[in-house]
Amino acid sequence: MASILYTAWAILNCMNNLIFKHLQASPTSCVFQAFLLSSSYLKANPKTSNPNVSKFFHIKWQPPNVNQVKLNFDGSVRNGMATIGFVILNEDGNPLFAANRKLGHTSVLVVEATALRDSLHTALLHQHPNLVVEGDSKLLTDCVQGRCQIPWRIRTLVNDIKALTLHFQSIIFSHIFQEANFIADRLALAAHTFTNPYVWFFCLPLLVSPAFQLNQLGEGVCRGFVF
Known part of the structure; x- marks a missing residue:
């Protein structure tokens, strides 16, 4: 439910920017805004009723060590x-x-x-x-x-x-x-x-x-x- 709300908010924000600021955004950027908001929320609220969710959420690219x-x-x-x-x-x-x-x-x-x-x-x-x-x-x-x-x-x-x-x-x-x-x-x-x-x-x-x-x-x- 939270991800739906964040996606809706990001779309609304992109629409407002287009109407009032004449700033055109791609669908990808709208989705990325929703992702950033969702990530911030989950980082601030790490508790979940399903302990297995976190290990499937944090798939990310890891930088190499120094000199690699x-x-x-x-x-x-x-x-x-x-x-x-x-x-x-x-x-x-x-x-x-x-x-x-x-x-x-x-x-x-x-x-x-x-x-x-x-x-x-x-x-x-x-x-x-x-x-x-x-x-x-x-x-x-x-x-x-x-x-x-x-x-x-x-x-x-x-x-x-x-x-x-x-x-x-x-x-x-x-x-x-x-x-x-x-x-x-x-x-x-x-x-x-x-x-x-x-x-x-x-x-x-x-x-x-x-x-x-x-x-x-x-x-x-x-x-x-x-x-």
Whole structure:
């Protein structure tokens, strides 16, 4: 009930800004305002009748340690067209490098593995020796860590990934929920609308801004949260 009220208040606030201040807001920004209000309320009122709720609410991106960088990658397939996106962030959560591109027609698992291989190669080229790697494909993470049998479709890609890991001083692989991987997710989705590959140094495209702000806020979201 509280989230419905916060959403209604955010929509009303956006309408008032448009009518009285001529400030136009996107639907995403309205939802984000509601999320901020809801987060503030829950932080100030942590008590709940269901003790299991909190562990599902605080899904969030965690910054790496000092002298490490974090690599988040993701893939997307829409109407058979595959795209990838990845970002390298420092201990303050600020972007060092980001990229996305189309791959053509392929499967979700292949696109995820390609995103990981390409992003590791980029991190190596940009001389980031201590790396924390996060993706939301549990199967791919298990394959790289040797916890399961590698599907034949990605066997060559996984071998390439393992070969690249040998060139880092330290590298840690972790599986995360999609809700903690929003920047890479938005980058991969954006590639569907681009004709050519894109790269960004020390910045991110505007359409990824809400995901970046969510990371910087550090409050966390519930499972299933979408922009």
